[in-house]
Amino acid sequence: MIRTLKLYGTLIGFVTILVFFSVQLPDTFLTAKNLINITQQISMLAVVACSMTLVMVMGDFDLSVGSMASLAGIVAALLFSMGYPVSVGIAVALLVGVLGGVFNGILVSFFGILPFVATLGTLTMFSGLAFFTSGGKTIFGRDIPATFSGFARSGLQLDQIGLVGLKLPYLSLVALLVLVVVWFILEQTIFGRRLYAIGGNQEAARLAGLKVRTLRLCAFAMTGLGAAIAGLMYASRVASANPTQGSGLMLDAIAAVFLGMTMSEEGEPRVLYSIVGVLILGILDNGLTQMSVDSYIREILVGAIIVTAVAFSSITKQSR
Amino acid sequence: MLNLKSLAGAIVATAMSFAPALAQNVTVVTPYLAQPGTQMFVEGFKAEADGMGWNANIVDTAGDVAAVISRIEDAVTQNVDAIVINVDPEQIAAGLEVAREAGIPVIGMDSGVSPLLQANVTSNGYAMAAETSVYVANRISGKGRVVMFVFDPFPPVQIRGVIADAVFGNFPDIEVIDRITPDVQDGGIADSRAKMEAILAANPEPGSISAVWAAWDQPGLGALQAIEAAGREGEGIVIVGIDANPQARDAIAAGGNFEASVAQDFVGIGKATAGVVSRAIKGEEIREDVIYVPTVLITKANVGE
Numbered sequence: 001m002i003r004t005l006k007l008y009g010t011l012i013g014f015v016t017i018l019v020f021f022s023v024q025l026p027d028t029f030l031t032a033k034n035l036i037n038i039t040q041q042i043s044m045l046a047v048v049a050c051s052m053t054l055v056m057v058m059g060d061f062d063l064s065v066g067s068m069a070s071l072a073g074i075v076a077a078l079l080f081s082m083g084y085p086v087s088v089g090i091a092v093a094l095l096v097g098v099l100g101g102v103f104n105g106i107l108v109s110f111f112g113i114l115p116f117v118a119t120l121g122t123l124t125m126f127s128g129l130a131f132f133t134s135g136g137k138t139i140f141g142r143d144i145p146a147t148f149s150g151f152a153r154s155g156l157q158l159d160q161i162g163l164v165g166l167k168l169p170y171l172s173l174v175a176l177l178v179l180v181v182v183w184f185i186l187e188q189t190i191f192g193r194r195l196y197a198i199g200g201n202q203e204a205a206r207l208a209g210l211k212v213r214t215l216r217l218c219a220f221a222m223t224g225l226g227a228a229i230a231g232l233m234y235a236s237r238v239a240s241a242n243p244t245q246g247s248g249l250m251l252d253a254i255a256a257v258f259l260g261m262t263m264s265e266e267g268e269p270r271v272l273y274s275i276v277g278v279l280i281l282g283i284l285d286n287g288l289t290q291m292s293v294d295s296y297i298r299e300i301l302v303g304a305i306i307v308t309a310v311a312f313s314s315i316t317k318q319s320r
Numbered sequence: 321m322l323n324l325k326s327l328a329g330a331i332v333a334t335a336m337s338f339a340p341a342l343a344q345n346v347t348v349v350t351p352y353l354a355q356p357g358t359q360m361f362v363e364g365f366k367a368e369a370d371g372m373g374w375n376a377n378i379v380d381t382a383g384d385v386a387a388v389i390s391r392i393e394d395a396v397t398q399n400v401d402a403i404v405i406n407v408d409p410e411q412i413a414a415g416l417e418v419a420r421e422a423g424i425p426v427i428g429m430d431s432g433v434s435p436l437l438q439a440n441v442t443s444n445g446y447a448m449a450a451e452t453s454v455y456v457a458n459r460i461s462g463k464g465r466v467v468m469f470v471f472d473p474f475p476p477v478q479i480r481g482v483i484a485d486a487v488f489g490n491f492p493d494i495e496v497i498d499r500i501t502p503d504v505q506d507g508g509i510a511d512s513r514a515k516m517e518a519i520l521a522a523n524p525e526p527g528s529i530s531a532v533w534a535a536w537d538q539p540g541l542g543a544l545q546a547i548e549a550a551g552r553e554g555e556g557i558v559i560v561g562i563d564a565n566p567q568a569r570d571a572i573a574a575g576g577n578f579e580a581s582v583a584q585d586f587v588g589i590g591k592a593t594a595g596v597v598s599r600a601i602k603g604e605e606i607r608e609d610v611i612y613v614p615t616v617l618i619t620k621a622n623v624g625e
C-alpha cells in the first residue's frame with residue numbers, strides 16, 4: 001500500500017488536479033482547444049526539462065539553461081537584424097548552444113568542478129554575453145522576420161481528425177520531437193544506460209571501463225543544445241529577443257524533473273516522468289488562471305505541491 | 321495529496337467567494353508588477369474595478385513575456401469580458417490575435433499602439449515636452465541660449481525633442497546652442513555630466529548659458545552635477561527634466577538649478593483604463609487608438625504633495 005502510494009502519489013495528485021479543474025471549469029478546461037493550448041504553453045519548458053533530464057540522470061545539474069536560452073534567442077535575432085537568413089540565425093544559435101554545453105561539460109568532467117558551481121558560473125557568463133551582444137536591449141519589430149515569428153503561430157490543421165478549425169501548434173510538435181529523441185537516447189541506447197550507470201555510482205562506472213568524462217561532456221552538450229532550442233522557441237513566440245527572457249525556465253525545469261523523480265521506483269529521473277512534472281506545472285498555471293486565482297497564490301500552491309510530492313516520496317521511502 | 325487538494329480548494333474558494341455573482345470578469349496581465357509604476361497603474365485600475373463590481377484578476381508573470389501570451393490564452397478560454405495588458409503589444413501579438421478571434425476586447429495600459437488593441441491609455445509625450453519647454457521659455461523671458469539633451473533613437477523620447485524644437489524655434493531670441501544625444505549605457509547621468517562639462521568649458525562667460533532642457537530627468541541631473549562642480553550654480557541656469565523620478569524630485573525640492581519636471585499620473589492611467597474597459601464591455605466603438613491622461617508639472621511649489 002505504502003509502496004503504491006510512493007510510486008503513484010504524484011500521479012494520483014496529477015489526476016486529482018485534472019479532475020479538480022474539470023469539475024470547477026466544466027465548459028472550458030477539458031476541451032480540445034484548451035488542451036492543445038496547454039501543450040503549446042508548456043512546449044518551451046518541456047524542451048528544457050527533457051534536456052535537463054539528460055544531465056540529472058547522472059546526478060548532475062545545469063543551472064545555465066535559462067541564460068543559454070536567452071543567449072540563443074539574442075544570437076539568432078542579432079543575425080536576423082544583420083540581414084542573415086532565418087536558417088543561418090537558427091543554425092548559429094543552436095551551435096552556440098552546443099558550444100556552451102561543451103564548455104559546461106569540460107568544466108564539470110575535465111576540471112572536476114561541481115556542476116552546481118560550474119554552471120552557476122556559466123549562467124552568469126552566458127547572461128553577460130547576452131547583455132553584451134544585445135547592448136541590453138530587446139530586439140523586436142522589423143528585425144524579427146515574419147517567417148520566424150510566424151512559426152510559433154502556426155501548426156498542423158486538425159480538420160481531418162474531426163477537430164475543425166483547430167491546429168496542432170508547431171511549438172508543441174517541436175517539444176514532442178525533443179521528448180521522443182531524449183526518450184530514445186535515455187531508454188533505448190547504450191549511451192543512455194551508461195548515463196544512468198554514472199548516476200548510480202560514478203566511481204563504479206569508471207572502474208567498469210566507462211568513459212565517464214566523455215559521456216558527461218556529451219550529455220552537457222545535448223543539454224546546451226536543448227536550451228538553445230527552447231530559447232529559439234521562446235523568441236519565436238514573443239517575436240522578439242531579450243537578454244533575460246529565458247531565465248524563468250531553469251528553476252521550473254528542475255522542479256519538473258524533481259516532480260518526475262518522485263514517480264520512479266529508484267528515484268531516478270525518467271524523461272516521461274519529467275513530462276508529467278511539466279504538465280502538472282503547466283496545467284496548474286492554465287487552470288488557476290481560468291479560475292481567477294491570484295498569481296501569487298498560484299506560486300505558493302506550485303511550490304507547496306513540489307514540496308509535498310517530494311516529502312511524500314521520501315517519507316514513504318523511509319517507512320518502507 | 322488529498323490534504324493538498326482540500327487546501328487548494330479552500331484557497332480557491334476563498335479567492336472566489338469575494339466575486340459577486342454574474343460580475344464582469346476582467347483579467348489584467350503584466351510581466352512588470354514588481355515595478356512601482358505598474359503597481360500604481362494596477363492600484364488605480366483595481367479601485368475603479370472594485371467600484372464597478374467587476375471580478376478583476378491581476379496576473380503577474382514575473383518578467384516572463386511568453387507567459388503573458390499563455391495567460392491571455394487562458395483568459396480567452398475562460399471567456400472573460402475584457403483583457404488589460406501592460407506590456408509591448410508587438411511581443412505578445414500571438415496572444416492578442418487569439419483574443420481578437422474570440423471577440424474579446426484588449427485594452428493597453430501604457431503599453432503601446434497596436435491595431436490588435438481597442439485603445440492604449442497612456443501619458444501624452446508631446447504635452448509633457450510642451451510643458452517643460454514653455455516653462456523654460458517663460459523663465460528666461462523668451463531670450464537666451466539653451467542646451468538640449470535629446471534621444472532620437474527611442475521614439476517615446478524623440479517626440480519630446482520635436483516639441484521642444486518647435487517651442488524654442490518660435491522664440492526669435494532663444495538660441496539652441498547644442499542638441500546633445502548622451503550615451504545612455506550607464507543610465508544617462510554620467511555621460512550627460514561629461515557632455516555638460518565640455519559645454520561649460522566652451523562657454524566660460526557667466527550668463528552665456530541660460531537653460532538646459534532635458535528630454536528626461538537623467539541628463540538634467542547630469543547637467544546639474546556639472547554646473548555645481550564647475551561652481552556655476554549661481555548663474556541662474558534653469559534646468560528641466562521629464563518623468564519626475566525621485567532623484568529629480570529631490571533636486572527640485574532642494575531649490576537649486578533643477579527647477580521643474582513632469583509627472584505622469586500612474587494611478588490616473590489605471591483609472592482611465594478601467595473607464596475604457598467599461599466602454600468596451602458595453603460594446604461601444606472606441607475611435608481613439610490612444611487615450612491620454614493629463615500629466616502634472618512638478619516645481620518647488622508642488623513637489624512635496
